[in-house]
Amino acid sequence: MKKIVIDPITRIEGHMAVETFLEGGKVKEAKSSGTLFRGFEIILKNRDPRDAARITQRICGVCPAIHAYTSALCLDDAFAIKDKIPHNARVIRNLILGSNFLQSHILHFYHLSIPDYVDLGKVVGKVAPFTPAYEGDFRLSDEVNAHLATHYLQALDIRRICQEMLAVFGGKMPHNVGIIAGGATLIPSVDRINDFKGKLKEIRDFVDNAVLPDVLTVAKAYRDYFEIGKGCGSFLSYGGFVLDEGRFLKSGIVNSDRQFEELDPENIAEQVKHSWYADSESGKNPSLEETIPSPEKEGSYSFIKSPRYKEKVYEVGPLARLMVNYFTRQEEITRVAEPLLKELGLQIEEVPSVMGRHLSRAVECKVLVEAMSTWVEELVPGEPVYTEVEIPEEGEGYGLAEAPRGSCGHWIKITDKKIARYQVITPTAWNASPRDDKGVPGPIEQALIGTEIKDEGNPFEVVRIVRAFDPCLACAVHLIDTKGKDLGKYRIA
Numbered sequence: 001m002k003k004i005v006i007d008p009i010t011r012i013e014g015h016m017a018v019e020t021f022l023e024g025g026k027v028k029e030a031k032s033s034g035t036l037f038r039g040f041e042i043i044l045k046n047r048d049p050r051d052a053a054r055i056t057q058r059i060c061g062v063c064p065a066i067h068a069y070t071s072a073l074c075l076d077d078a079f080a081i082k083d084k085i086p087h088n089a090r091v092i093r094n095l096i097l098g099s100n101f102l103q104s105h106i107l108h109f110y111h112l113s114i115p116d117y118v119d120l121g122k123v124v125g126k127v128a129p130f131t132p133a134y135e136g137d138f139r140l141s142d143e144v145n146a147h148l149a150t151h152y153l154q155a156l157d158i159r160r161i162c163q164e165m166l167a168v169f170g171g172k173m174p175h176n177v178g179i180i181a182g183g184a185t186l187i188p189s190v191d192r193i194n195d196f197k198g199k200l201k202e203i204r205d206f207v208d209n210a211v212l213p214d215v216l217t218v219a220k221a222y223r224d225y226f227e228i229g230k231g232c233g234s235f236l237s238y239g240g241f242v243l244d245e246g247r248f249l250k251s252g253i254v255n256s257d258r259q260f261e262e263l264d265p266e267n268i269a270e271q272v273k274h275s276w277y278a279d280s281e282s283g284k285n286p287s288l289e290e291t292i293p294s295p296e297k298e299g300s301y302s303f304i305k306s307p308r309y310k311e312k313v314y315e316v317g318p319l320a321r322l323m324v325n326y327f328t329r330q331e332e333i334t335r336v337a338e339p340l341l342k343e344l345g346l347q348i349e350e351v352p353s354v355m356g357r358h359l360s361r362a363v364e365c366k367v368l369v370e371a372m373s374t375w376v377e378e379l380v381p382g383e384p385v386y387t388e389v390e391i392p393e394e395g396e397g398y399g400l401a402e403a404p405r406g407s408c409g410h411w412i413k414i415t416d417k418k419i420a421r422y423q424v425i426t427p428t429a430w431n432a433s434p435r436d437d438k439g440v441p442g443p444i445e446q447a448l449i450g451t452e453i454k455d456e457g458n459p460f461e462v463v464r465i466v467r468a469f470d471p472c473l474a475c476a477v478h479l480i481d482t483k484g485k486d487l488g489k490y491r492i493a
Contacts (some may be wrong), residue, residue, distance in 0.1 A: 014473025065100035066403035075181035078397025089183030103162035104404035110155035235320035240402030316406030
């Protein structure tokens with residue numbers, strides 16, 4: 001078999017390598033590798049539990065809000081106050097997270113993905129960052145290319161407004177200080193509410209007049225990409241945006257037979273047979289798991305573990321949320337999605353694909369700007385945003401939430417009022433996971449298998465499939481002691 005190695009994959013967050021093995025011009029086998037070790041679970045040990053909502057945000061500078069959000073849910077649970085969070089605080093948390101969702105989805109489509117489909121170099125010239133680039137499959141007219149290039153530039157400003165909107169209640173971005181265990185840090189005022197509403201209106205106009213029509217334009221031109229990169233066919237969502245009663249986006253799983261099931265967190269476990277971690281940790285629920293790196297382990301090829309639900313592979317992310325919420329008939333999702341599906345002549349069963357993942361993000365942008373317009377009106381100026389917390393001597397808890405890229409989970413064990421164990425499963429751990437203990441490939445690997453590569457020297461199909469998942473393998477950190485001595489160095493071949 002012929003082998004194609006792309007290392008690193010560009011226009012994603014972090015460091016990722018993909019190997020594909022071709023037979024007869026099609027991908028026979030694929031390997032997705034996370035090539036840098038982070039170690040946040042180790043860093044958190046023996047710290048004040050409240051530090052977790054600050055430190056875990058450093059996992060990623062693009063999507064840090066989800067870690068503050070999920071960590072706060074985890075701590076609320078461990079501190080036995082999850083049912084005592086003030087309404088204002090729940091709303092503020094959702095507005096902060098929603099702002100980050102919008103920024104991230106707009107970033108992904110315009111600045112990470114559009115260069116795969118729009119010949120920006122033809123519009124602005126063969127200059128960085130538009131060259132070097134894969135070539136040979138640009139299908140849009142010069143006029144449409146120029147139109148989308150204009151939106152590429154406009155999206156830079158819109159992303160800035162999203163960040164500023166997050167900072168209205170979050171204090172700053174990245175790494176907000178607005179979400180904490182027990183609630184939020186800022187009591188809303190009329191001025192701040194109006195500031196947020198003004199920024200949201202600008203973003204809503206961009207979603208309506210640019211994001212939705214632009215995604216449809218690309219989808220129609222690349223209709224065949226609804227047949228490419230279908231993936232594992234099973235979808236999981238923890239449910240997103242906690243309300244006073246339930247969650248705005250539903251939790252659950254949709255299996256390959258399109259049957260819906262309720263989600264039970266006890267069925268989540270991580271396998272590590274092909275990951276650079278100690279085999280003794282394989283198959284454990286995160287509440288019982290440790291992080292023990294084993295960079296010399298034979299047969300391994302990734303620092304990503306293999307999360308599984310009932311020992312099966314599941315995709316997470318916007319497409320998974322669309323599938324779960326569509327099959328549970330969540331009103332806001334179906335109301336936005338169905339006209340778009342009709343315009344494209346698609347049934348919901350045909351959506352899982354490269355282009356379906358882009359369409360799902362556009363649907364979510366529209367759903368969120370409308371929901372956030374309602375949520376911000378629920379804030380009551382001057383009302384409480386915080387419930388006093390008391391760190392228990394012993395305790396356990398977990399938090400599950402939805403990030404822009406998919407399902408995010410945090411688990412904590414507290415001993416002597418300190419963190420004894422902390423585990424994080426990020427969305428990309430689900431999607432970019434290596435083979436599990438049974439040798440079953442992860443979602444990205446499965447999406448690549450069977451793909452026809454038209455030109456082995458220009459494998460644009462591979463990067464289009466990978467980028468459609470919007471993987472986030474955030475940049476490396478080096479662990480040193482207080483004297484500046486390296487604690488470990490790894491060279492990954």
